[in-house]
Amino acid sequence: MATGSGALTSPSLRLGSIGRARRRPLILAGGGIVALFVALVLGVGLGTVAISPLDTVAILAHRLFGLDLGRTWTPAMDTIVWDLRLPRVLTSMVVGVGLAVSGATFQGLLRNPLADPYVLGTASGAALGAAIAVVIPIRVTFLGFGLIHALAFLGALAAVFTVYRLSRIGGLSPLTSLLLTGYAVGSLLAAGLAMAMYLSGAALRQIFSYLLGGFDTAAWSQLGAAATLVAVGSVLILLRARTLNGLLLGEEAAVHLGVNVGRERAILLGLASLVTAAAVAVSGLIGFVGLVVPHVVRLIVGPNARVVLPLSALGGAALLAFADLAARLLGEIPVGVVTAVIGAPFFLFLLRRSRSGYEL
Amino acid sequence: MAIPSARRARRQPKPHRTLATVLAGIAFALAACTSGAAPSSSAPAATSSPAALATPSPSPSPSAAPAFPTTLTDDEGTAVKLAAEPKKIVSLTPSATETLFALGVGDRVVGKVEDLSLYPPEAGAIPDVAKFGEVDVEQIVGFGTDLVIAGGNSFNPPDKIAQLRTLGVPVLVLYAPDIPTVFTDIELIGAAVGKAPEAKDLTTSMQAGFDQIQAATTGLPKPRVFYELDASQKIYTAADKSFLAAMIELAGGDPITTGSTTNFEIPLETLITKDPEIILLGDAAYGTTAEVVEGRPGWNVMTAVKAKAIKPVDDVVITRPGPRLVEGLRALAAAIHPDANLPSAAPTPPAAASAPASVAP
Numbered sequence: 001m002a003t004g005s006g007a008l009t010s011p012s013l014r015l016g017s018i019g020r021a022r023r024r025p026l027i028l029a030g031g032g033i034v035a036l037f038v039a040l041v042l043g044v045g046l047g048t049v050a051i052s053p054l055d056t057v058a059i060l061a062h063r064l065f066g067l068d069l070g071r072t073w074t075p076a077m078d079t080i081v082w083d084l085r086l087p088r089v090l091t092s093m094v095v096g097v098g099l100a101v102s103g104a105t106f107q108g109l110l111r112n113p114l115a116d117p118y119v120l121g122t123a124s125g126a127a128l129g130a131a132i133a134v135v136i137p138i139r140v141t142f143l144g145f146g147l148i149h150a151l152a153f154l155g156a157l158a159a160v161f162t163v164y165r166l167s168r169i170g171g172l173s174p175l176t177s178l179l180l181t182g183y184a185v186g187s188l189l190a191a192g193l194a195m196a197m198y199l200s201g202a203a204l205r206q207i208f209s210y211l212l213g214g215f216d217t218a219a220w221s222q223l224g225a226a227a228t229l230v231a232v233g234s235v236l237i238l239l240r241a242r243t244l245n246g247l248l249l250g251e252e253a254a255v256h257l258g259v260n261v262g263r264e265r266a267i268l269l270g271l272a273s274l275v276t277a278a279a280v281a282v283s284g285l286i287g288f289v290g291l292v293v294p295h296v297v298r299l300i301v302g303p304n305a306r307v308v309l310p311l312s313a314l315g316g317a318a319l320l321a322f323a324d325l326a327a328r329l330l331g332e333i334p335v336g337v338v339t340a341v342i343g344a345p346f347f348l349f350l351l352r353r354s355r356s357g358y359e360l
Numbered sequence: 361m362a363i364p365s366a367r368r369a370r371r372q373p374k375p376h377r378t379l380a381t382v383l384a385g386i387a388f389a390l391a392a393c394t395s396g397a398a399p400s401s402s403a404p405a406a407t408s409s410p411a412a413l414a415t416p417s418p419s420p421s422p423s424a425a426p427a428f429p430t431t432l433t434d435d436e437g438t439a440v441k442l443a444a445e446p447k448k449i450v451s452l453t454p455s456a457t458e459t460l461f462a463l464g465v466g467d468r469v470v471g472k473v474e475d476l477s478l479y480p481p482e483a484g485a486i487p488d489v490a491k492f493g494e495v496d497v498e499q500i501v502g503f504g505t506d507l508v509i510a511g512g513n514s515f516n517p518p519d520k521i522a523q524l525r526t527l528g529v530p531v532l533v534l535y536a537p538d539i540p541t542v543f544t545d546i547e548l549i550g551a552a553v554g555k556a557p558e559a560k561d562l563t564t565s566m567q568a569g570f571d572q573i574q575a576a577t578t579g580l581p582k583p584r585v586f587y588e589l590d591a592s593q594k595i596y597t598a599a600d601k602s603f604l605a606a607m608i609e610l611a612g613g614d615p616i617t618t619g620s621t622t623n624f625e626i627p628l629e630t631l632i633t634k635d636p637e638i639i640l641l642g643d644a645a646y647g648t649t650a651e652v653v654e655g656r657p658g659w660n661v662m663t664a665v666k667a668k669a670i671k672p673v674d675d676v677v678i679t680r681p682g683p684r685l686v687e688g689l690r691a692l693a694a695a696i697h698p699d700a701n702l703p704s705a706a707p708t709p710p711a712a713a714s715a716p717a718s719v720a721p
Contacts (some may be wrong), residue, residue: 005578049502076504079527084498139518146522201622202514216497217519219526332494342517 022147024312025311026303032314038091039321043089044081046329051077081219091218091282092324092335093317096289098230098279100316101134103290104297105272109173109265116291117276119270120182121159126190126280129155130210131196135201144355145222148210149281158279159189164269174265207347212334213284215324222282229278233271234313240268241305248303276330287315288339293349299350318341427482432552434533435512442530444640445554446507450500452513455682457483459546462507462562462683463555470503473516477676479684495520497527507552513537523545536681539606546683560706562626562683570610571687572703573693577612580697585613586636586664589624589675590643591656595631596624606677611692612700613638628658632638639664640695644672671695 047055054071059081061067061180102117110119118124121358140147167174167181197207237244243264246254254261276290323338330338380428416631428444450471451457457472461480471489478484489499495516500508501524508524510516512535524531532552534544543563550559585608589596600617602624608615616634618626639662641648659665673695677688693702 048496048499074504076501079501080498084501146519148519204514206517206519208512209493217523218521243596332496 001133018320025307025327026106028297028300028311029314031317031355032311035318036314036321039093039318039325040089043092043321043325044085044114046325047080047085049077049080051081083272087219087220087223088215088324088328089321091223092215094223094227094230095215095279095283095286096293096316096318097234097313097319098226098275098316099286099290099320100293100312101230101234101237101309102272102276102279103242103316104305104312105268105296106290107294108248108305109268109272110179111248112175112179113295114291116287117272117279118285118287118290120163120273121186121189122156122273122276122280123285124186124193125159126152126156127211128193128196128278129153129158129205130284131193131207133199134206134210135196135200136262145225148206149222152210152284153277153281156280157273159185160269160273160277164266174262195307210284211285212336213280214327214332214335216332217282218282225280226278232276232277233275234309237271237275238306238309240264240271242310244305244309245303249303273318286320286336286339288336288343289320292343293319296343296347296350299354383592427570428554430551432532432548434531434548435535435541436533438531440530440532440552440618442507442552444506445589446530446552448503448505448507448646449553450489450503450505450508450645452477452495452508452516452679453534453547455508455680456511456549457486458680458682458684459549460553461684462546463558465553465555468553470505472502474633479676490516493517495524497523500524500529501527502566502655509534509552511535511548536603537609538603539570539610545681550696566683569703570689573686573689574610574612576700576702577693577697580612580700582612582614583637583696584616584634584663585638586616586631587642588636588639588648588653588674590646591648591653592643593645594625595628597626597631599624604679607689608696611689611696613692613696630660632661636662636664637667637669638696639670641672641691642675645675648672 002204044060045051045053051073052151054069055073056076059073059078060070061069082348087315089281102357103115106115106117106119107113109115113117118345130148132155133151136145136147145146163182163185166185167177172180189213195205197204198206243259244256246257246259247261247268249257251261254264281285293307293315294312297315299309301307301311319339319342320335323342324329324335327333327338381571388399390487415459420500428442431439431441434440447468448470449460449465449468450545451460451469452473452476454473454477455701458474458479460466460469461483466480466483469483469486470581472483473490474492475483476605479526489496489503492515495609497520507531508521508529508531509530510521510533512533515535516533520535521531532548534548535544536545543566544564546563547556547559550556550562587597587604587608589598589604598608598615600616600619602617605617616626616631616636618624619630639653641650641653650668653659653670654665674688674690677684679688690702
C-alpha cells in the first residue's frame with residue numbers, strides 16, 4: 001500500500017487522467033494509513049493530564065514488548081496511557097470502520113444515497129434498548145459489559161429483523177418496501193424511546209449521552225468484543241463486494257450476473273446490521289460517519305465496491321479517531337458534533353468540485 | 361438536592377431554556393453568592409461547635425470505625441474497600457465538598473465538581489475535575505486519587521463511576537432521598553476518611569439544631585406553603601414525600617405538593633385551588649422576584665399574593681444535603697414563621713446567613 005504514495009512521484013502519473021484515476025485508491029489508502037497512525041500517536045499522547053512523549057513511549061514499550069527503556073513512571077500514568085487512552089483511540093477506529101463499511105453497504109444495497117447504517121431502524125432499536133436498560137432498575141455487568149450495551153446491541157438487531165420481515169409482506173418492490181418499513185418501524189421505536197425518556201427521571205442524562213454517542217468510557221473488554229464483530233462482519237461483506245456491485249446495477253442486471261438477489265440481499269443486510277449493532281453498542285449513536293465517508297470515497301475513486309469498502313473503512317476509522325481526539329481536547333463535547341463540523345464542509349467541497357456525474 | 365435535580369434533569373430537553381437548564385442542571389447551585397457565615401467554617405473539626413444550647417459536645421463517640429483497611433457499604437449497596445486512610449480525595453458532589461471541609465479534611469481534597477455556589481470559599485483553590493454529568497476520569501486517575509465520593513441517582517454518570525472502579529479507584533456513591541440519610545451520609549464520609557467521631561459530633565449537633573427549630577415552630581399554625589423551584593415555563597414544586605416537602609414540614613409549614621412522588625410539576629389550576637398562604641421563591645437566584653410573581657396572570661387570586669407573603673429564599677442551603685442543612689431549615693422556618701422565636705445560629709455571627717434576604721438576585 002505504501003507504494004501508492006511512492007507512485008505520486010512516478011512519471012506514469014503524468015500520462016493522464018486514466019493513470020491517475022487508477023492510482024487514486026492507492027494514494028488514498030496510503031494517506032488513510034498515515035492518518036490512522038498520526039491519530040493513534042496523538043490520541044495516546046494527548047489528554048487532560050500531561051504525560052511526556054518519552055514516558056508514553058516507555059509505557060507502551062513496556063506493556064507491548066516488556067522492554068525497559070530506563071524511564072520511570074507512576075502507576076497513574078500507566079493506567080492513563082494503557083487503560084484509558086489506548087483503548088479509547090482504538091475503539092473510535094473500530095467504530096469508524098464499522099459505521100463506514102455498513103454505511104457503504106446499505107447505500108449500495110438500497111441504492112439510495114441517503115441511506116446510512118441507521119436507515120433500517122438500527123439506531124432507534126439500539127436507542128430504545130439502551131433507554132430500557134437505563135430505566136429498568138436492574139444493574140448487571142459481565143466482562144465489562146453493562147445491560148445498556150447488551151440491550152442496545154439486541155435492540156439494533158431486533159429492529160432490523162422486524163423491518164426485514166415486515167417488508168416482505170405486501171406487493172411493493174423490495175427496496176421501496178424496506179425503506180418505508182424501516183421508516184415506519186423507526187418512528188414507532190422513536191415513540192417508545194420518547195416514552196422511556198419521559199419516565200427516566202434523573203437517568204435522562206444517561207440516555208441523552210447514549211444518543212449523542214462517544215468513547216469516553218471505552219475499555220479493553222468492550223473493544224475486544226466490538227473489534228471481533230466488526231472485523232468478521234466487515235471481512236464477510238468485503239468478500240461479497242462483487243455481489244454488491246451486481247446489486248448496484250439493479251435487480252434485473254444482478255439476476256443476469258447470476259446473483260441470487262433475495263438471498264444475497266438478506267445476507268448483506270444481516271452482516272451490515274451486525275456490524276452497526278456492534279459499533280453502536282459500544283459507542284452510542286454517532287451520526288454522519290456512516291453516511292458521508294462512503295460518499296467521499298466514491299467521489300474520489302468511483303463506485304466499485306471492492307475499492308469503496310476498504311477505503312471507507314480506513315476513512316471512517318481516521319475520521320472518527322481525529323474527531324474523538326478533537327472532542328476530547330475541547331472538553332468532552334459530543335463527538336458527533338465534531339464529525340459533522342469536520343466532515344460536512346469537506347463533503348460539500350467535494351460535491352461542488354466533482355465534475356463528472358456522481359452515481360452510487 | 362437529589363430531588364430537585366431529578367426534576368431538573370427531566371426538564372432538560374425542553375427548548376428555550378438552554379442556559380437556565382444548564383445552570384439548573386448544575387443542580388441546586390445558583391445562589392448568587394455563597395451566603396456567608398455558616399457553622400461549618402474553615403476551622404476543622406471544631407466546626408461541630410454545637411449551637412449554644414445543645415447537648416452535643418465533642419465527646420468522642422464510641423469509635424465505631426476500626427482503623428483501615430475497612431469496607432463500607434455505600435447508598436447503592438456497593439461494598440467499597442479502603443486499604444488505608446484516603447489522602448487524595450475527589451469530591452463529585454457539592455455537598456460532599458462541604459462535608460469534607462466540615463470534617464477538617466479539606467486539605468486532602470485534590471479535585472472537586474464544579475459548583476456555582478461553592479462553599480466553603482477555600483475550596484475554590486481545588487481544581488474542578490467534573491461538571492454536572494461529566495467526569496474527567498483521566499485527571500482523577502492522574503492525581504493518584506484513593507477515594508472518590510460521588511452522587512447517586514444519576515447525579516454523576518453511572519458509567520463513569522463504573523469506569524473508575526474498574527481502574528481500581530474506590531468510589532463511594534451517596535444519595536440522600538430523605539433527611540435521615542443526610543446524617544448517615546455525613547457519618548459514612550467520616551468513616552471513609554478516618555473522621556468517624558468528628559462526623560458523629562457534626563450530625564449530633566445538626567440533629568440538635570433540627571430539634572430546636574422544630575420545637576420553636578410546634579404549636580404554631582401551619583400555613584400552606586408553595587415552594588417555587590421554577591415557574592419560567594411550567595410550574596415546579598416539591599413532590600409528595602420529597603426531601604423538600606419534609607424540610608417545609610419540619611419548618612412548620614404545610615407544603616403544597618404535586619400529588620405524586622415522582623412528578624415535580626404542578627398545574628396552575630391545582631395551585632390556585634390549593635391556595636398558598638406563603639410563596640417561597642427557591643428560584644430567586646434566577647431573578648424571580650415578588651413583583652414577577654404578582655404580575656403573572658391568574659396568580660393574584662392566591663392568598664399569598666394578596667397578602668404579599670412572597671419571599672425569596674436561598675435554595676442552596678435548603679436543598680443541599682450537607683452540613684449547612686440546619687441553616688437551610690432555619691431559613692425556611694424564618695420565612696414561614698417570621699415571628700417565631702427561632703434559636704439563632706450559635707457561635708457564628710447570627711442568622712445573617714439564614715435570612716432570606718441573603719439571596720441576591
